[in-house]
Amino acid sequence: STEQLDDGAWLLRGFALEKAVPLIAAIEAVAKAAPFRHLVTPGGFRMSVAMTNCGAYGWVSDRRGYRYDAVDPDTGRAWPAMPSSFLDLGREAAQAAGYAQFNPDVCLVNRYTPGTRLTLHQDRDEGDFAHPIVSISLGVPATFLWGGLARGDKTRRYALYHGDVVVWGGPSRLRFHGIAPLKSADHPLTGNLRFNLTFRRQGS
Numbered sequence: 001s002t003e004q005l006d007d008g009a010w011l012l013r014g015f016a017l018e019k020a021v022p023l024i025a026a027i028e029a030v031a032k033a034a035p036f037r038h039l040v041t042p043g044g045f046r047m048s049v050a051m052t053n054c055g056a057y058g059w060v061s062d063r064r065g066y067r068y069d070a071v072d073p074d075t076g077r078a079w080p081a082m083p084s085s086f087l088d089l090g091r092e093a094a095q096a097a098g099y100a101q102f103n104p105d106v107c108l109v110n111r112y113t114p115g116t117r118l119t120l121h122q123d124r125d126e127g128d129f130a131h132p133i134v135s136i137s138l139g140v141p142a143t144f145l146w147g148g149l150a151r152g153d154k155t156r157r158y159a160l161y162h163g164d165v166v167v168w169g170g171p172s173r174l175r176f177h178g179i180a181p182l183k184s185a186d187h188p189l190t191g192n193l194r195f196n197l198t199f200r201r202q203g204s
């Protein structure tokens, strides 16, 4: 089913379900070349979510700030190429939500263990906010917190399940959002883990 969350924001329930097994295998291949790591925020806090990237650029954070970089600072090499299974599904989801021209050059991969959270934030390090962000949830379900354009705005909660895809664009592109601490659960494909893929356009 397709549910409109707000202007420019669409929840495509189960859109990735049929491709979940190859997507998870591709995550494992990406993580072999660019291992998951816990980034440090500019304020010095270790993030509870573990991250890696694929594509021409990757999102990184350290004491100097947040940025996109073509080189993985942990390996000194380019990020692994975006698997075609990722790119195809990211584009199909964007198209289903009305963004036919989406050509992502980054896929940020997040890995959640029980208790992992992502505090309320905006995604604003990309070069051009005209492009949407496509998010694919795999494994253990999570509670997504969806706010407004100011940090203090009221948040709504949505359960995101294995295979769900969300597309955020237009007036919803810069909303504050986060993930509540992950509950312990067991998923047949991922055990106690949740993965989230976010497709982004970094370069213009």
Ligand code: MD5
Pocket (backbone or CB within 6 Å): 108, 110, 118, 123, 133, 135, 146, 147, 168, 172, 173, 174, 175, 176, 177, 178, 179, 196, 198
């Ligand atoms: C996650 N990841 O489930 C979430 C889902 C991240 C991140 O937030 O930055 O890696 S992506 C949700 C998202 C992205 C861009 C805009 C909006 C939500 N939004 O306007 O609500 O790991």
Ligand code: FE
Pocket (backbone or CB within 6 Å): 121, 122, 123, 177
């Ligand atoms: Fe985000």
